[in-house]
Amino acid sequence: MAALVVDPVMVSTSGDVLAGPSILSTFLEELLPMADIITPNLKEASALLNGMQLETVDDMRSAARLLHNMGPKNVLVKGGDLPDSSDAVDILYNGHNFYELRSPRIRTRNSHGTGCSLASSIAAEVAKGYPMLSAVKVAKRFVETALDYSKEIDIGNGPQGPFDHLLRLKSHSQACHRQQPFDPSDLFLYAVTDSRMNKRWGRSIIDAVKAAIDGGATIIQLREKDAETKDFMESAKACLRICHLHGVPLLINDRVDVAIACDADGVHVGQSDMPARVARTLLGPEKIIGVSCKTPEQAEQAWVDGADYIGCGGVYPTNTKENNITVGLNGLKTVCMASKLPVVAIGGIGVSNARAVMEICASNLKGVAVVSALFDRECVQTETRKLHEVLLGSNIGST
């Protein structure tokens, strides 16, 4: 599949004008109409739109729509320069849906070349066969990880320094992508809700999900053991709208019927739930299926059954799931080594031990799934953000 990614390089983030009016007309008349995606920053979007003021996320949405009318299939307006925003907010528009992609802003002078790297990374992901939304999310996380990795580098005398694109060569992870809609890097920070905890802290499940996404959660599972079916469906539908606005997949714990009824992105099932092969038959090939595994044999069966990923735990003892067997870091490593599927670690994980989990150095361990360290806390967004920073520091998950 040939695809054209156009980065309309005209004004750098630092304000340098890089292209004159003749280039502008080439962009408008020739390149935009044939692009699969364009990736302007705020100043470039404004230049393409005759000087339109862009100061808020709503302005970015309007700009994305207007730019889309000029011919590209997708528009990514990058909000890195948005005033008064603690997050890096980008808007992706494909002519049907808007996706608000947020990541915590990394403060560093080493940001030279981030725009070019983002566009190149999107091109690489699209060339691998990924759909545009996945490509943009992976590229954004690559840039974010590289920025964080490079934030202390001290090279050069200019106002901006370079960032280190080659961090991946220094990390242990080797990508093992499969050509399917599920993107294993979504397992990076897996937030699993718990109705009792949310009730205890007086928040709705919808507020909890929103806060987790704002803090940097990359996939959500609704694990609502006490909910009535009707209530569960209604909150699942509302959560799905929020998740999709941010390009974050939403899975349902245990209840394949609820997942089907609200068209969620998939399910997570355990060894005593509906077998994954039956869930696959009911859900079809596109939906995501995760299976809890504590042994290599279970991991092999999950793969045979057509699962997409494995949840392996308890890595540490947990109070969230009664009578759960703790497999420890060794058990996790054994399952990772045996598994042909990506793995997310679960059980007793939080900011204090997430790094140790990721440092078992298994290339298919893509992230951590967490309940109480996010949801049995006063501020879900703050706790998620802290965990996100720890995971970024451990240099994993963005492959």
Ligand SMILES: Cc1ncc(COP(=O)(O)OP(=O)(O)O)c(N)n1
């Ligand atoms: C990501 C993830 N991993 C494991 C589990 C546990 O699932 P299960 O064994 O079915 O237990 P319950 O969560 O249903 O109590 C999970 N939910 N998510």
Ligand SMILES: Cc1nc(C(=O)O)sc1CCOP(=O)(O)O
């Ligand atoms: C839901 C679940 N499954 C586990 C497993 O080992 O399969 S451990 C667990 C609970 C995880 O909660 P917390 O992050 O609060 O420890």
Ligand SMILES: [Mg+2]
């Ligand atoms: Mg279950």
